[in-house]
Amino acid sequence: MIKAHLDMRQFDQCFTLYRDLRRESCFLPNNFTFTTLAKSCGLGMAFWEGLGVHCQVLKIGFCLDLYVSTALVDMYAKLGMMGCAGKLFDEMTERSIVSWTALICGYAKSGDLNHARKLFDQMTERKDPVLYNAMIDGYVKLGDMDSARSLFNEMPERNVISWSCMIHGYCNSGDVGSARYLFDVMPGKNLISWNTMIGGYCQNKQPHEALKLFHELQSSMPYEPNDVTIVSILPAIADLGALDLGGWIHQFARRKKLDKATNICTALIDMYAKCGEIEEAKSVFDEMPEKERASWNALINGFAINGCAKEALKMFEEMQSKGVKPNDITMIGVLSACSHGGLVDEGKRWFKAMEDFSLTPKIEHYGCVVDMLGRAGCLEEAETLINSMPYEANGIIMSSLLFACGFSKDVTRAERILKKVVNTEPSIDGNYVLLRNLYAAEKRWRDVEEIKGLMRRNGVKKEVGCSVIEVGNRVSEFVSGDRVHPNWEAVRSVIEQLWMHMRRQSNYSS
Numbered sequence: 001m002i003k004a005h006l007d008m009r010q011f012d013q014c015f016t017l018y019r020d021l022r023r024e025s026c027f028l029p030n031n032f033t034f035t036t037l038a039k040s041c042g043l044g045m046a047f048w049e050g051l052g053v054h055c056q057v058l059k060i061g062f063c064l065d066l067y068v069s070t071a072l073v074d075m076y077a078k079l080g081m082m083g084c085a086g087k088l089f090d091e092m093t094e095r096s097i098v099s100w101t102a103l104i105c106g107y108a109k110s111g112d113l114n115h116a117r118k119l120f121d122q123m124t125e126r127k128d129p130v131l132y133n134a135m136i137d138g139y140v141k142l143g144d145m146d147s148a149r150s151l152f153n154e155m156p157e158r159n160v161i162s163w164s165c166m167i168h169g170y171c172n173s174g175d176v177g178s179a180r181y182l183f184d185v186m187p188g189k190n191l192i193s194w195n196t197m198i199g200g201y202c203q204n205k206q207p208h209e210a211l212k213l214f215h216e217l218q219s220s221m222p223y224e225p226n227d228v229t230i231v232s233i234l235p236a237i238a239d240l241g242a243l244d245l246g247g248w249i250h251q252f253a254r255r256k257k258l259d260k261a262t263n264i265c266t267a268l269i270d271m272y273a274k275c276g277e278i279e280e281a282k283s284v285f286d287e288m289p290e291k292e293r294a295s296w297n298a299l300i301n302g303f304a305i306n307g308c309a310k311e312a313l314k315m316f317e318e319m320q321s322k323g324v325k326p327n328d329i330t331m332i333g334v335l336s337a338c339s340h341g342g343l344v345d346e347g348k349r350w351f352k353a354m355e356d357f358s359l360t361p362k363i364e365h366y367g368c369v370v371d372m373l374g375r376a377g378c379l380e381e382a383e384t385l386i387n388s389m390p391y392e393a394n395g396i397i398m399s400s401l402l403f404a405c406g407f408s409k410d411v412t413r414a415e416r417i418l419k420k421v422v423n424t425e426p427s428i429d430g431n432y433v434l435l436r437n438l439y440a441a442e443k444r445w446r447d448v449e450e451i452k453g454l455m456r457r458n459g460v461k462k463e464v465g466c467s468v469i470e471v472g473n474r475v476s477e478f479v480s481g482d483r484v485h486p487n488w489e490a491v492r493s494v495i496e497q498l499w500m501h502m503r504r505q506s507n508y509s510s
Contacts, residue, residue, distance in 0.1 A: 002036050011044030029056070031065045038071035042078030050075050066092075070099040077106020082115075097123075101131050108138030113147075129159050136162065140169035160186070164193050171200025176209075191223045199232040207236035211245070227258050234267040238274035246271045250284075262288065266295045273302025293324055301333035309341020326357055328365070335368035339375060347372045363391040370397050374404025379413060395421060406434040414438055 005013040014037060021027035034057050041050035054072055062068045069092050076085035089095070089103045100123050107116035113135075120126065120135060132155045139148035152158070152166050163186040170179035183189070183197045194217050201210035214233045217225065225233075230253055237246045250268055253259040259268075265288045272281035285291070285299045296319040303312035316334050319326065326334075331354055338347030351369050354361050366389050373382035382401055386393050398421045405414035418435050432455045439447040 002033065002040075006036055006040045006043075009043070011040045011046060014040040015046070015049050029060065031062055031068050034062055034065075034068045035071040038068070038075040042075040045079060047079055050079060064093060066094050066096060066099070070096060070102060073099060074102035074106075077102055077109070080106075080110055082106055082110055082112065086115075097125060097128060101128060101134075104131060105134040108134045111138065111142065113138050113142060113144075127156050129155065129157055129162060133159075133161050133165060136165050136169075140165055140172070143169075143173055145169050145173050145175070160188060160190050160193060164196050167193065167196050167200065171196070171203055174204060176200060176204050176206060191226060191229065195226075195228045195232050198229065198236075202232060202235045202239075205239070207239040210236035211240065211242065224256075225252070227261055227264055230258065231263055231267045234271045238271040241275050243275040243277065246275060260289050262290055262292050262295065266292070266298050269295065269298040269302060273298065273306060276306065278302055278306045278308060291322075291324075293327060293330070296324055297327075297329045297333060300330060301336065304333050304337035304340060307340050309337040309343055312337035312341075313343075313346065326359070328359060328362060331357075331359060331361075332364055332368060335365060335372065339368055339372035342376060344372060344376045344378070363389070363394065363397070366391065367394075367397045367400060371400045371404075374401055375407070377404075377408050379404055379408060379410055383413070393420075402434060406438055409438065409441070411435075411438050411442065 002014050002017055005011070005017065018029070018033070018037060022029075034053060037053045038050070040046070041053055053075075057063055057068055057072065069088065073085050073089050073092075076082070076088065085103055085106050089099065092099060100119065104116050104119050104123075107113070107119065116135060116138060120131070123131075126132070132151055136148045136151050139145070139151070148166060148169055152162060155162060163182060167179045167182050167186075170176070170182070179197065179200050183193065186193065194213070198210050198213050198217070201207070201213065210233060214225075214229075214236075217229070230249055234246065234249065237243075237249065246268075249271075250259065253264055253268075258264050265284055268284045269281045272278070272284065281299060281302045285295060288295060296315065300312050300315050300319070303309070303315060312333065316326070316330070319330070331350065334350050335347055338344070338350065347369060351361065351365065354365065366385065370382045370385060373379070373385065379401070382404065386397060386401065398417060402414055402417045402421060405411075405417060414435050418432075432451055436448050436451040439445075439451065
């Protein structure tokens with residue numbers, strides 16, 4: 001019965017039953033009883049119960065039992081009490097591979113890779129993939145992919161967890177090429193592997209590759225996409241504005257009865273909002289059976305980026321009335337809405353109110369306020385705020401102020417700001433182009449040439465324009481001046497016909 005409660009993850013019931021048996025019957029526990037109770041304590045993060053179990057082990061006399069001692073080491077490791085786990089391990093008269101694995105995995109999970117690696121190197125028999133996977137996962141979390149790859153290469157037997165962990169690590173470190181190489185050569189993929197790689201592409205701002213892999217998943221996998229796949233691919237759809245594919249994903253989620261899951265609904269809200277379908281995003285939000293803070297944030301940010309400032313603030317007030325406490329992301333959405341809606345007084349008020357929510361403004365919040373003041377033409381106030389920030393102004397904030405100078409045609413301030421921007425972010429082409437255009441508007445051609453020279457000296461090239469269009473659930477990207485598109489000739493022919501038609505219409509109207 002104790003084991004049955006454990007299998008059902010009813011950890012409290014394990015201890016209640018054990019106490020009742022000890023108090024009301026002549027029940028005498030054995031080593032199996034204590035290994036089960038110790039495992040329950042570790043999985044249930046039951047600190048005090050774990051200490052009680054250890055005391056019972058000492059009292060009844062099972063402290064020298066290999067299985068019980070190993071279970072206690074594993075319990076303390078899962079509770080994060082590595083000092084107790086290490087002390088107990090050192091006192092063991094007999095150790096098994098499971099004992100070593102429990103302690104090493106505990107050190108690796110807690111981030112103490114030095115102790116973990118020292119014990120790992122002391123082991124004479126290291127064939128268990130669980131042990132290697134724990135070490136690799138520890139190095140991945142620390143961002144040490146060289147050590148992780150070294151262990152991965154020496155593994156006597158790899159499983160899908162080993163491959164997926166390495167793929168995840170490379171994606172987190174930005175080395176998508178290495179991640180894709182491992183993904184392509186791994187002998188047996190499962191849905192977790194596909195989801196990891198798709199999510200990695202989205203995480204590294206490669207939505208085209210994410211969509212390609214998603215289409216490959218649909219055509220070649222024996223599995224159907226699950227909730228993790230949907231949450232992984234929706235950001236890529238949002239970045240590309242692939243609304244038709246996003247709608248298909250929504251219908252798929254409905255067919256699989258996944259459309260009520262909070263994380264999927266939140267991802268759908270974000271996708272619809274970024275594709276410009278804010279009413280559809282609101283509809284998904286309204287139909288959610290349970291809303292979490294991330295769901296409110298997604299809709300508030302969605303209203304903000306679609307220029308619906310008043311609606312965003314209304315949702316923010318409704319969020320507070322429901323007892324949902326805002327966080328940093330919420331306030332970025334609120335301040336962004338005020339910025340896009342020109343609600344300067346409202347924005348200032350909510351920026352000051354962050355203290356009431358026990359939130360300390362971060363540099364992103366200051367950036368929103370600077371952008372809001374710049375759009376409203378309050379350049380002096382924006383620059384004063386930048387100088388008074390408790391943070392060093394980054395390139396994004398300085399570029400925001402620079403663009404505000406361009407909008408207000410304040411050439412003198414723009415010149416001063418550009419000098420600061422060049423020192424922090426010398427490679428952003430838009431900053432140079434903006435000041436160059438201001439000079440050109442005033443016919444200051446010598447200054448225009450000077451900006452061009454500065455761009456050359458700093459190795460800055462103007463970013464090539466591109467556009468994206470979705471046709472038949474396929475997304476095509478067109479880059480200015482590029483003729484490598486497979487349907488280029490057909491596209492060129494249609495453009496020429498349109499151009500001729502426009503010229504005829506122009507001649508008729510004149």
